[in-house]
Amino acid sequence: MAFSERVARLKSSLIREILAAAQRPEVMSFAGGLPAEPMLPKVEWADMPASMGQYGMSEGEPALREAIATEARALGVPCDASQVLIVSGSQQTLDLASKLFIDPGTEVLLEAPTYLAALQAFQLFGAECIAVPQEADGPQIDALRERLQNHKPAFAYLIPTFQNPSAVRYSEAKRDAVAALLDEFGVTLIEDEPYRELVFDQGSATPIVSRLHKASWIYTGTVSKTLLPGLRVGYLIATPDLYPYLLRLKQSADLHTNRIGQWQALQWLGSEKYRGHLAELRDFYRIRRDAMQAVLEEHFSDLADWQIPQGGLFFWLTLKQPLDTRTLLAPALAQNVAFMPGEPFFIDPDAHPGHLRLNFSHVAPERLAEGLKRLAEVIRQAQSAI
Amino acid sequence: MAFSERVARLKSSLIREILAAAQRPEVMSFAGGLPAEPMLPKVEWADMPASMGQYGMSEGEPALREAIATEARALGVPCDASQVLIVSGSQQTLDLASKLFIDPGTEVLLEAPTYLAALQAFQLFGAECIAVPQEADGPQIDALRERLQNHKPAFAYLIPTFQNPSAVRYSEAKRDAVAALLDEFGVTLIEDEPYRELVFDQGSATPIVSRLHKASWIYTGTVSKTLLPGLRVGYLIATPDLYPYLLRLKQSADLHTNRIGQWQALQWLGSEKYRGHLAELRDFYRIRRDAMQAVLEEHFSDLADWQIPQGGLFFWLTLKQPLDTRTLLAPALAQNVAFMPGEPFFIDPDAHPGHLRLNFSHVAPERLAEGLKRLAEVIRQAQSAI
CATH class of the missing domain: 3.90.1150.10 (Aspartate Aminotransferase, domain 1)
Structure with missing residues (x-):
């Protein structure tokens, strides 16, 4: 074979x-x-319109995209709904980003340690992974600068808020330093934030993408950790230079994310409940x-x-x-x-x-x-x- | 960029x-x-267990896999539930098969015309597509033999029952001839059957995969055309030499298919309703x-x-x-x-x-x-x- x-x-x-x-x-x-x-949480389905059973748009449900953009803006992420793509769980963001960026030998920059399934997805497409050691308050900045000087990564994949697996939350200073370096070297950031809302001791710092001035970015999240993982509903928000490609890759991957889960997510996002x-x-x-x-x-x-x-x-x-x-x-x-x-x-x-x-x-x-x-x-x- | x-x-x-x-x-x-x-159809959600909200297995829900294997065996497809992988709509089968088989320049064999989104998925991964002209009762068999003699396709992708777009249904004779040629040349078959159940004038012939003796195969279907496309629930059934790879590729793509839709599909498959x-x-x-x-x-x-x-x-x-x-x-x-x-x-x-x-x-x-x-x-x- x-x-x-x-x-x-x-x-x-x-x-x-x-x-x-x-x-x-x-x-x-x-x-x-x-x-x-x-x-x-106990969820209700009785009010779901029958139209959710029909095919939908590859971008996702318009109302859900609006709700996600509203939440993201409240976090400081500059975006509107046209930049939001609903994905089949945020794992799919990694698949789409791999397709967009990675040929065999393409360099990508990661934290050490990093999310196992991201590493596997990038390596499947042939990525040459470059690691920056993680400290208690985020990546070693000197090491990050050195890597960016000596390599040309297609993107940096970071999980700055309660990282999986290390639980590290980047400090304000390191968030600023990372953003400045990515801007300086013009490296795209993929910021993965499944855990942002699961905060126990104090509020979380604003995302790194909100601190970028020049670099392109993809910000990705999910309802899997706060609502129901079985819905398989996540999202990405991307700069306009990346969005049209990610959308076409999404369509080729599975046409669109299931609308049942999208409708349920919309019942919750931004609500008092x-x-x-x-x-x-x-x-x-x-x-x-x-x-x-x-x-x-x-x-x-x-x-x-x-x-x-x-x-x-x-x-x-x-x-x-x-x-x-x-x-x-x-x-x-x-x-x-x-x-x-x-x-x-x-x-x-x-x-x-x-x-x-x-x-x-x-x-x-x-x-x-x-x-x-x-x-x-x-x-x-x-x-x-x- | x-x-x-x-x-x-x-x-x-x-x-x-x-x-x-x-x-x-x-x-x-x-x-x-x-x-x-x-x-x-009007669907009910009231009886869905809360556990469907949790993460699930990459293979899919065990009961749904059993139900699909039972239906497939009734069609003549020799399989058991361990060969069934639930996918996020049968479009995802094309993505997974592309990842499994296609490098830039890999030859694949298609009908002319063929399903547009399949063509795009295969070409995205760099497939060199080879076409066999479609006639009223299926592919030109002489042309198929010639292509198999002169090329080494990684697989043949066929839609033998009410093909999209041509509406052609392969005759019994052509099904047998295609199976014999794929066995002879040892070419894997991907048989895509979204439309099998939408038959108006008479019963449909058994799938080509059931006529193979040696060649590997993937048989793929969906509930999108008969139940609700918005669920995004499809399936593939694969020979055991292919299944473990497809499963890992599925996990890397989106962990697993949404369980809400899987549960709903299970309420219908094989039922009197x-x-x-x-x-x-x-x-x-x-x-x-x-x-x-x-x-x-x-x-x-x-x-x-x-x-x-x-x-x-x-x-x-x-x-x-x-x-x-x-x-x-x-x-x-x-x-x-x-x-x-x-x-x-x-x-x-x-x-x-x-x-x-x-x-x-x-x-x-x-x-x-x-x-x-x-x-x-x-x-x-x-x-x-x-």
């Missing part, structure tokens, strides 16, 4: 396999980015984060270091005694515990052993302590065997 | 622009493949087809030749005095009439002037005669101006 050359770069997806394993009800999964079941739901969600997740922090203090303080995440869905642990955490996965699953090894979030996994990403939103509190205790035990056993 | 080289092959989509124009309520559109609004709806749909469309046939006889019998379609959604007209039908689009739209020019359905549009694709499902009967009369007038004026 003669496949395309890109198929040789098609990796078996750890995310997919873990999510499949985590479907077993007995598994305590710290692996995915799944919302807590009790916080999935949604604001109330978000407030409840933040309270709920803050409590879960605090509960995990307490249990981590108990079982992991001698094993790992971490920062308390101020938003998002993850703790990012750095083992004091590094080992390849991929080797922990099988023994953990044998104990009915799932987690996400840190190595695959790096371009060069073998050079970055010793991180674990732990989701705090999904496991019920009554199983949290047991799950983390088992995981700590798996780590201790592995380390004692070295 | 440095885009990927594929962007240079990204064509402005006639379909998208016509569908956009056809959204104006005053337009009588014979252009799209839109189901008739009155035949969109669905069989009843299909029977009503066939009756309804048969009447619309007959109505269009009567009006065409009146206004087009001196202008064009055509076959009466036995299924699907389209008449395919061949002008007796060929001209580039793309030049008719603007004057037709000025008369509030939309249709689909035939040229873009060919690899070499300029070499195939003089066809029009007319959809008979969408325009209400009371506007049908007026719309076609205006279109005939536009053609007459253009021909008199030559």
Whole structure:
């Protein structure tokens, strides 16, 4: 069978396999980015017009595009509805951007670590990935300047607000510095913000795209983390030089995003009901984060270091005694515990052993302590065997 | 701005622009493949479990995959549920297959004419398209053999049942001959069947994939033409050598298909209610087809030749005095009439002037005669101006 050359770069997806394993009800999964079941809002369908069953426009529903543009402007993103494209979950933004920008060998600039599924999507199309190390308040600016001086990336892909996996939120100073560098070198920014609304401790800084003066940009978000992931409704907002191409690529990919989910999203965005739901969600997740922090203090303080995440869905642990955490996965699953090894979030996994990403939103509190205790035990056993 | 080289092959989509124009309520559109609004079934959502709001599996909902495999086996397609992948509309099958097979210069084999959006998807990835002329009962078999002897296509993409745009249904003999040739040359078949259930005059022949003994295959369908296109739920069934790659490509494209639409599709597939709806749909469309046939006889019998379609959604007209039908689009739209020019359905549009694709499902009967009369007038004026 003669496949395309890109198929040789098609990796078996750890995310997919873990999510499949985590479907077993007995598994305590710290692996995915799944919302807590009790916080999935009850949605009504009775008022949906029959016309939502018909084919729609590739751009998305006009009213939803308006609502998203309004929300984005309130965040400081300069845009109007004509720049909004509704996508089938923000994962699709990565596919469309890959098609728009990436040939085999095209350089793209990423954080280290970065979102695993983004890395896989870019690499599938043949991207040559260049990494900038992540610090507690955002990327190393000197390293970013050096990369931009020595490379010509087609775009920089950044997750500045509660990054997946590191939970880092860029500081104001680093947001400004990143914007200035991208403007200086004329590099397009793809800013991915699925977690912006899941903020626990204080308001979030304005997006980096709102600080750009010259560079082109794509800003992407989703309702998956705040409403219902099963709807598969996300969006991108793009500068006018990019939008027409992204629209045609969207049409070629799947004609348009399902209208049922678009209609449901529109019932929530910008509404009082949604604001109330978000407030409840933040309270709920803050409590879960605090509960995990307490249990981590108990079982992991001698094993790992971490920062308390101020938003998002993850703790990012750095083992004091590094080992390849991929080797922990099988023994953990044998104990009915799932987690996400840190190595695959790096371009060069073998050079970055010793991180674990732990989701705090999904496991019920009554199983949290047991799950983390088992995981700590798996780590201790592995380390004692070295 | 440095885009990927594929962007240079990204064509402005006639379909998208016509569908956009056809959204104006005053337009009588014979252009799209839109189901008739009155035949969109009333669907219920009240019983949908809240769990459908959560993330799901990339493969699709297990129960829906079972239901689709059961239906396919009843058609003669040898498969089980593990070979079924739920996709975001069958357009996505074309995107996934393109990613799996096509590098710049990869040869693929198509009917002439073929489905426009398939042609665009394959060409976007750089396919070198090879065409086999379509006859009234399927492809020219001698031409197919010649192409297979002289080329090495990665796959053959065929729409054997009420083809879009030509409305051709392959005969039994041609189905067997095509299967034998693909087996002989070891060429993968992608069989696209959106219109199979829309049959007006007699039962349809079994799929070609069920006649293959050696060649790999992908069989793809959708609920868009029989239930609700706005759900964006389609499926593919693939031989086990292809399935794992398609699954990973699906995950990279959009994680999974929306579960809301999948749940709704499951309420219908294989049910008594669905069989009843299909029977009503066939009756309804048969009447619309007959109505269009009567009006065409009146206004087009001196202008064009055509076959009466036995299924699907389209008449395919061949002008007796060929001209580039793309030049008719603007004057037709000025008369509030939309249709689909035939040229873009060919690899070499300029070499195939003089066809029009007319959809008979969408325009209400009371506007049908007026719309076609205006279109005939536009053609007459253009021909008199030559």
